[in-house]
Amino acid sequence: TGATDLKGSPGVTSKSSKSATKLAVKDLVVGKGKAADSTSTVTVQYTGVLYKTGTEFDSSWKRGSPTQFPLTGVVPGFTQGIGGTKGVPPMKVGGRRIIIVPAPLGYGAQQNSGIPANSTLVFVVDLISIDKATSG
Helix, strand or coil, X not given: CCCCCCCCCCCCCCCCCCCCCCCEEEEEECCCCCECCCCEEEEEEEEEEECCCCCEEEEHHHHCCCEEEEHXXXXXXXXXXXXXXXXXXXXXXXXXEEEEXXXXXXXXXXXXXXXXXXXXXXXXXXXXXXXXXXXX
C-alpha cells in the first residue's frame, strides 16, 4: 500500500511457498536524479520483510529517519538492486523500488537479527540522495 507515496512508509506484504532464485526489481517510482552505482554512498528510506511470510525485520521508517551507507558495505543483493548490475538498471535519486533478494545475495545460510538462514528478502527502497562515491 502507498506504493507511490514517497512521503510515507510503504505497506509491504509478501507470502510465498517458494524462494526466489534470482534478484528481481520493480520501480514503483522512477527517480529523475543522479543514478547510483555499486560504489556509491547512499541515503535511503527502506522497509525489509521476509519473502515467505511478509514479517518485517527492519524499517528505517520505523526508526524515524533515513539511513546512510556505502553500497560496498551491504549484502550483494542490496548493492546490485540499488547500484545496478547486468540486467538491472541502477536506481536514480527520487525513486522507489521493490528489490527481491534471493538468499545467496542476502545473508545466505547465516541467521541475522530476526532473519532466518536461507531467507529470500523483500525491500522497498526510496533513494533519497547519493552522498559520495567511495573508492575501492
